[in-house]
Amino acid sequence: MHTTALKLIDSDLPEKWQEILSDLITDPKELLQFLELDETKLALGSDALDQFSLKVPRPFARRMRKGDWNDPLLRQVWPDLLEELSGPGNSFDPLSERDFNPIQGLLHKYHGRALLTVAPHCAVHCRYCFRRHFNYGDNSPSREEWGNVLKYLAEDASIEEAIFSGGDPLALSDRQLAWLIDQVSGISHISTLRIHTRLPIVIPQRVTDKLIQILTESRLKVVIVVHCNHSQELDKETKAGLSTLAANSIIMLNQSVILKEVNDTSQILIELSRALFSCDVLPYYLHLPDRVSGTAHFQVSKSHALEVLGGVRRRLPGYLVPTLVQEEAGNSSKTRLG
Numbered sequence: 001m002h003t004t005a006l007k008l009i010d011s012d013l014p015e016k017w018q019e020i021l022s023d024l025i026t027d028p029k030e031l032l033q034f035l036e037l038d039e040t041k042l043a044l045g046s047d048a049l050d051q052f053s054l055k056v057p058r059p060f061a062r063r064m065r066k067g068d069w070n071d072p073l074l075r076q077v078w079p080d081l082l083e084e085l086s087g088p089g090n091s092f093d094p095l096s097e098r099d100f101n102p103i104q105g106l107l108h109k110y111h112g113r114a115l116l117t118v119a120p121h122c123a124v125h126c127r128y129c130f131r132r133h134f135n136y137g138d139n140s141p142s143r144e145e146w147g148n149v150l151k152y153l154a155e156d157a158s159i160e161e162a163i164f165s166g167g168d169p170l171a172l173s174d175r176q177l178a179w180l181i182d183q184v185s186g187i188s189h190i191s192t193l194r195i196h197t198r199l200p201i202v203i204p205q206r207v208t209d210k211l212i213q214i215l216t217e218s219r220l221k222v223v224i225v226v227h228c229n230h231s232q233e234l235d236k237e238t239k240a241g242l243s244t245l246a247a248n249s250i251i252m253l254n255q256s257v258i259l260k261e262v263n264d265t266s267q268i269l270i271e272l273s274r275a276l277f278s279c280d281v282l283p284y285y286l287h288l289p290d291r292v293s294g295t296a297h298f299q300v301s302k303s304h305a306l307e308v309l310g311g312v313r314r315r316l317p318g319y320l321v322p323t324l325v326q327e328e329a330g331n332s333s334k335t336r337l338g
Helices: 017-021 028-034 046-051 072-077 146-155 174-185 209-216 236-247 266-278 302-315
Strands: 113-119 161-166 192-197 221-227 251-257 282-287 323-326
Touching: 113 146, 113 174, 146 174, 174 192, 174 209, 209 236, 236 251, 236 266, 251 266, 266 282, 266 302, 302 323
Parallel strands: 113 161, 161 192, 192 221, 221 251, 251 282, 282 323
Antiparallel strands: none
């Protein structure tokens, strides 16, 4: 059992996370008007938008630079016409996740850990998402169907870590999240719970006293891996939420994706690592983009990524340098590069 949870910094934030999650920007015209961008220069992929809708939380949109089509946060969420161009080797399921999906709601690719798709939705639609074509309809168990997943975990004593993913696990209600954590905690050979989430970045109001209580009352060692690609994503509220999680004995890591014309320079990644460390989050992975259909315009070559990371390594201590990795279908682990 962890020690008593510390109180949330700035707990009287004016907006509740549930309200923000239910009032996302989903209309491209609204986003353009908010950012004071000229609609006549609309580089919108209508087919791309139909296949993968626009979702932008308003706190995240407020961090975008107005009047700037090249804003790095806007580029991550804008359904660009370039998404409709196919790239070489791109596919709907580049990691062959369907081959590691033995039962509804569970992916089991690597030894010692299993991933649960605990939520079918996210707060933000990142256009480079490797699961943008994932079949969430077949991987959203009911309470009763979660029993099959828990039985699978209980019967495989080699599984020591449960990973909550999705979608975004923190898009769940507190009640459902607490119930799932409690169920996993009841499996004796599981000692670690890892939560992959973008909510504390895009909706920092999600970090509440109730969430802290849920996470710290479990017997499991809790690791949260947030997903932040650019230091501009980290405003005052976001930093406060991340620091609060870390202050409550939760291990805080970050994984990024290196994206063309978003963060593919050494200076941008250096600034990101420093900003993360200032709120007690350590860089963990820097992913090469997965070759998902619709994401070719984000692709960065392996040689360029290695060059960029080399520049980071020359200027930062090792603990602030993320590991460059590439995930390849069928491999027993992520491939570390360089």
